[in-house]
Amino acid sequence: MFDRLRADGPITLEAFMGACNDYYYATRDPLGSSGDFTTAPEISQMFGELIGAALVDVWRRAGAPASVRYVEIGPGRGTLAADALRVMHSAGLAPPVHLVETSPVLREAQLAAVPGATHHDSIGDLPGDAPLLVVANEFLDALPIRQHVAGIERHVELIGDGLAFDRDGEVVESSPARDEAVSALSEGLVALGGVALLIDYGHERSAPGDTLQAVRGHAFAPALDRPGEQDLTSHVDFERVAAVAREAGAFVTAPAEQGSWLERLGIQARARRLAQAAPGRAGEIEAARARLCRPDAMGSLFKVLAIHSPDWPRPAGL
Ligand code: SAH
DSSP states (O other): OHHHHHOOOOOOOHHHHHHHHHHHHHTTTOOOTSBBBBBHHHHOOOHHHHHHHHHHHHHTTTTTOOOEEEEESSSSSHHHHHHHHHHHHHTTTOOEEEEEOOOHHHHHHHHHTTTTOEEEGGGGSSSSOOOOOOESSSOOOGGOOOOEEETOOOEEEEEEEEEEEOOOOSSEEEHHHHHHHHHEEEEEHHHHEEEEEEEEEESOOOOOOOOOOEEEEEEEEEEEETTTSEEEEEEEEEEHHHHHHHTTTTTEEEOOEEHHHHHHHTHHHHHHHHHHHHHHGGGHHHHHHHHHTTTTTTTTHHHEEEEEOTSSOTTTTT
């Protein structure tokens, strides 16, 4: 990155973030206690299980089409997919699994968790012959963003031996990469039928503000530190996501807060059953439930929004 900036001069934040995250995800498994951050499916099996149950339910209400595909975008270690598919299998639904993932390291972990899954480089490469049951948790936040200050795009430049933004002020964010992903997904759903659950941190209404953040070793770090060695993300603008999906002809639900959504899907009952089956783990199960649901943990910051084809019902809890 330093050589590139020395040779080419300042680059847009979008180019910087894209290059950093491509390198970051391609070279490591960033998840879990030994990594940089932990996600909902890594906190508890309940997260993927409730999603699996919601997908079975919506599939049944759509008339239980015989051929349907499970798709996950940015599946990390494959934990969510494994938990969701276990519940789906026990309900008699065993769809072929298609994973959209660019990282070779994570692809390997995903195949260990979900043997037989097929990988794709992008949403546009997914097969086009059956309805889709799609999940994306903490995928959209990792896509590069642009930032503008007073109408001028922000660049990253080299100052001495360090990196700095070329301008400061009130920031307005946008993300062509995110728009493109949501648009491709929505077009696929409209053409094939199906639903997508998009879960991420973000806001329900578009608003100005700098939401770029870096995380390393489970702590926030300055965004321009150690390029490619820390996780760079931004908050997802769900109002924008919904507008892009509608533009493609898809239906969207209002965004819900993760905590109340998981409660409507029955996380309390699921936690009780797990604790009954493993009394020694009751404290750990309750702590995980609280972390996923409490407003002062992940419950309010994280939102979920469903996109669905006009001929499919909306998933439960939304
Ligand atoms: N969903 C997982 C992982 C979230 S981390 C979980 O909840 O644990 C972000 C994931 O998106 C990683 O799997 C990363 O490799 C993947 N990813 C990032 N940018 C991507 C891109 N442009 N195309 C496909 N996958 C991408």
